[in-house]
Amino acid sequence: xxxxxxxxxxxxxxxxxxxxxxxxxxxxxxxxxxxxxxxxxxxxxxxxxxxxxxxxxxxxxxxxxxx
Amino acid sequence: xxxxxxxxxxxxxxxxxxxxxxxxxxxxxxxxxxxxxxxxxxxxxxxxxxxxxxxxxxxxxxxxxxxxxxxxxxxxxxxxxxxxxxxxxxxxxxxxxxxxxxxxxxxxxxxxxxxxxxxxxxxxxxxxxxxxxxxxxxxxxxxxxxxxxxxxxxxxxxxxxxxxxxxxxxxxxxxxxxxxxxxxxxxxxxxxxxxxxxxxxxxxxxxxxxxxxxxxxxxxxxxxxxxxxxxxxxxxxxxxxxxxxxxxxxxxxxxxxxxxxxxxxxx
Numbered sequence: 001x002x003x004x005x006x007x008x009x010x011x012x013x014x015x016x017x018x019x020x021x022x023x024x025x026x027x028x029x030x031x032x033x034x035x036x037x038x039x040x041x042x043x044x045x046x047x048x049x050x051x052x053x054x055x056x057x058x059x060x061x062x063x064x065x066x067x
Numbered sequence: 068x069x070x071x072x073x074x075x076x077x078x079x080x081x082x083x084x085x086x087x088x089x090x091x092x093x094x095x096x097x098x099x100x101x102x103x104x105x106x107x108x109x110x111x112x113x114x115x116x117x118x119x120x121x122x123x124x125x126x127x128x129x130x131x132x133x134x135x136x137x138x139x140x141x142x143x144x145x146x147x148x149x150x151x152x153x154x155x156x157x158x159x160x161x162x163x164x165x166x167x168x169x170x171x172x173x174x175x176x177x178x179x180x181x182x183x184x185x186x187x188x189x190x191x192x193x194x195x196x197x198x199x200x201x202x203x204x205x206x207x208x209x210x211x212x213x214x215x216x217x218x219x220x221x222x223x224x225x226x227x228x229x230x231x232x233x234x235x236x237x238x239x240x241x242x243x244x245x246x247x248x249x250x251x252x253x254x255x256x257x258x259x260x261x262x263x264x265x266x267x268x269x270x271x272x273x274x275x276x277x278x279x280x281x282x283x284x285x286x287x288x289x290x291x292x293x294x295x296x297x298x299x300x301x302x303x304x305x306x307x308x309x310x311x312x313x314x315x316x317x318x319x320x321x322x323x324x325x326x327x328x329x330x331x332x333x334x
Contacts, residue, residue, distance in 0.1 A: 006121040027128045034167035039159070041166050059121065061163050063134050065103060066118025066149050067093025067235070067284025 001054035016051035023047070026060070033062045077312065079280055081257055082173060082205035082226035084143065086113045089274070090304045091145065091259065093284025097293065100136040106287055107137065109297035116145040116175055116282070119164045144168055145207065147175040152188070154178060154195035161199060174199070175229070175261075177209035185235040189216045193223065200224040209261050212246040214253060221256050228254060229261035229282060232273060236285040238265030241272050251277040267296075267303035274307025275315070 002011050005026075012025070019035055019042055035042045036059040037052060052058060079086040092112040097103040107115060115137055137144075146164035148157035161174045178195055180188030187210050199206050200223060207227040208220050217228045230250055233239035240263060241247065251258050257279035264270050264283045273281050281304055290296035 006124060008124075026124055028122070028124075029128070031122070031128070032132065032134055032167065033122050034163045036159075036163060041162055043166065059163075060124070061119055061167065062122040062132065063117040063144070063146065063164075063167060064120045065094040065097060065100075065133055066147055067095045067116055067282075 003052055003055065004057045006058070006060060016053055018049075018051055019047040022052065022058075028060070031062070033060050035060050077308065079257060081207065084173065086143070087111075088113045088301070088304075089280040089308055090270070090300055091116065091261075091280055091282035092287065092297075093282070094133060094137070095284050096288035100131060100133055102293060103133070104136045106293045106297040107142075109294045110287065110301050112142075112301075114143045114145050116147050116284070118149050119146055119160050119167070139168075139171075143173065144171060145173060145175045146171075148177050148195075150179070151177070152179050152182075152191075154191045154198070157191070157195045158198055161204060162202075165204070172203055173205045173207070173226075175207050175209060176225075187211055187231070189213070193219060196220060196223050196225055207259070212243050212250065214246060214249040217250045217258075218253055221254060225256065227257040227259055227279075229259045231262040232260045232269065233263030235262040237263055238286060238289075239263055240265050240269040241276075244272065244276055247273070247276050247278065264300075267299040270300055270303040271307035271310075274304055275310050277311055280304070 001015055002009050023029060038057050079089050088111050090110055090112045091114040092107050092110050093116045094103050148160045151157040151160055157176055157178050164174060165172060176195055178188050178191040180186050189211055192208060192210060196206050196208055205226045207229055208225045209229045210216055210220060212230040217230060220228050230247060232241040259280040259282055260273040260278050261282040264281060264286045270281045287293050287297045287300060
């Protein structure tokens with residue numbers, strides 16, 4: 001399946017992936033971030049309980065320097 | 068025995084939170100996180116703005132992040148909506164920020180109108196503020212120095228109004244002290260000058276006018292020596308505040324008044 005992550009297409013084996021699994025694949029374990037799917041925020045407590053599916057648009061955001 | 072300098076016990080209160088420092092600092096444009104941290108330490112600021120952006124997926128997992136250099140135990144984060152040109156984008160950004168920062172609801176709303184001047188779009192700003200306040204955010208709002216808009220933003224429920232001194236990152240200083248004075252005079256929430264400060268005297272002037280605080284980024288980050296400038300800004304804000312509370316003498320146009328006694332001159 002293909003999903004969009006921060007505007008880029010990423011391909012994964014299988015038909016679905018949980019946010020928790022995605023975080024591990026992206027090496028983001030222990031980092032501070034928030035996740036949105038198709039414009040809706042996925043609360044941290046749901047990271048294990050939902051699936052991302054083919055075509056989903058995922059945004060993973062963090063804090064950077066700014067004024 | 069001489070009188071002591073009065074203890075003004077003069078904290079800045081924003082949405083029920085109390086701060087000793089009246090200098091708010093942006094974290095952009097520094098050469099490194101280490102320099103960012105050193106400048107903030109020199110400024111003794113307690114509130115730091117951060118931007119919300121897509122995470123860099125290619126990064127080394129061991130690379131430190133900004134927030135690791137500025138832990139939440141030591142600083143109050145002020146996530147901003149820099150780069151947003153619509154109320155929808157700003158609202159989306161701050162909802163994500165609240166999720167990112169574990170429910171932290173104090174935010175800086177700015178909705179820009181034009182990429183060249185970065186001048187605020189006050190219509191979109193007001194629309195966004197209404198929705199964010201309804202959703203439980205404490206909204207500190209960047210706006211123009213229009214006193215009517217400033218009052219409207221207060222009436223909506225913004226917890227601090229942050230008019231520009233001049234354009235973001237311009238370093239042009241305080242271009243319209245008269246408007247700022249009207250805004251300050253009418254306000255019942257903190258007024259914090261945000262954007263345009265170039266050097267220490269600009270910050271002092273803002274505080275002497277009666278502003279409750281000053282928010283700056285570029286004036287420190289792009290100084291030749293950011294850490295020394297951060298220290299200068301701390302003193303500038305403090306001295307402006309003390310001068311405001313002390314109450315300046317009246318100006319006497321065209322009339323001199325000697326400081327030394329006229330009586331007893333040696334003849």
